[in-house]
Amino acid sequence: MNIPHEQQAAFTRMKAYQPFHSRFDPCRPIGLKFYSTPPNLYMGFQPPNLQQFSPRVALRKGTLWPALYDPYRNPYEGKGGR
Structure with a gap:
């Protein structure tokens, strides 16, 4: 690199x-x-009793556990593009 x-x-x-x-x-x-x-690369195993989203929020976010939620942030956004 x-x-x-x-x-x-x-x-x-x-x-x-x-x-x-x-x-x-x-x-x-x-x-x-x-x-x-993804966040699961930094979690060796799924610990017991992880905090959970409500079912409605989990469907919107795509995961049941906040520890595994990773929203996409565009690194090229706001830099003027090409």
Whole structure:
């Protein structure tokens, strides 16, 4: 990864990397690419007695447990786009 250490220090579910770009590539460099890691990767097992959403809220959020809820946040939103 070519990301400075300062940007990697904080824990976040949104990760970033910079794809390799050769000087012989005909296209311009992409810059940073982002991806989201799901919360279940950081939970080794499902602990007993986890807090639960109400059935109506769980259907809206897509999961019964708040610990496993991860709303998508677009990292490119508000940056002006291409």
